[in-house]
Amino acid sequence: MKAELKKEIVLGEKVSAELKGTSLKIKGPKGEVERNFPDPQVSIKLQEGKVVVHASKASKRIKMQFGSINSHIKNMIQGVKEPHVYKMKICSGHFPMNVAVTGQEIIIKNFFGETVPRRAALPKGVEVKVSGNDITISSPNLEAAGLAASTIENLCKITNRDIRRFQDGCYITQKPE
Numbered sequence: 404m405k406a407e408l409k410k411e412i413v414l415g416e417k418v419s420a421e422l423k424g425t426s427l428k429i430k431g432p433k434g435e436v437e438r439n440f441p442d443p444q445v446s447i448k449l450q451e452g453k454v455v456v457h458a459s460k461a462s463k464r465i466k467m468q469f470g471s472i473n474s475h476i477k478n479m480i481q482g483v484k485e486p487h488v489y490k491m492k493i494c495s496g497h498f499p500m501n502v503a504v505t506g507q508e509i510i511i512k513n514f515f516g517e518t519v520p521r522r523a524a525l526p527k528g529v530e531v532k533v534s535g536n537d538i539t540i541s542s543p544n545l546e547a548a549g550l551a552a553s554t555i556e557n558l559c560k561i562t563n564r565d566i567r568r569f570q571d572g573c574y575i576t577q578k579p580e
Contacts, residue, residue: 508524
């Protein structure tokens with residue numbers, strides 16, 4: 404059975420939205436996030452202080468896309484009000500590991516005594532802070548923050564040793580709620 408779906412998402416105070424074609428840009432006190440929603444069956448419109456998402460004759464697949472688009476917009480609004488924060492822990496039991504951030508790149512030195520540092524590029528719009536054994540990743544864009552956290556975690560992947568004994572690396576300890 405095909406149904407008509409409509410959802411109004413309130414922007415809140417100090418948050419503004421701009422729609423250009425299928426691209427939605429949301430600005431707030433902590434930053435701005437832009438995302439493209441190219442689905443022709445789900446339309447997005449702006450009304451006074453609200454984002455209206457509408458789908459007519461929604462099949463099962465379109466209902467799933469409708470829910471995903473609503474979740475993405477809510478995450479965008481939440482991110483520009485208060486950034487999404489991931490917390491990570493640096494664990495080094497065998498060799499003292501050095502983690503540093505320079506610009507948009509993270510560098511891990513002396514991982515298992517390796518002489519060549521491991522490097523990875525960080526996504527645009529992500530702020531990474533290293534203090535002692537803690538890494539804090541924050542961004543108004545939830546996908547960019549999660550991508551940065553998983554990139555750092557995968558940078559310290561152990562493949563040729565017993566992971567029960569060699570637990571060195573950088574691990575996600577807290578995700579945004």
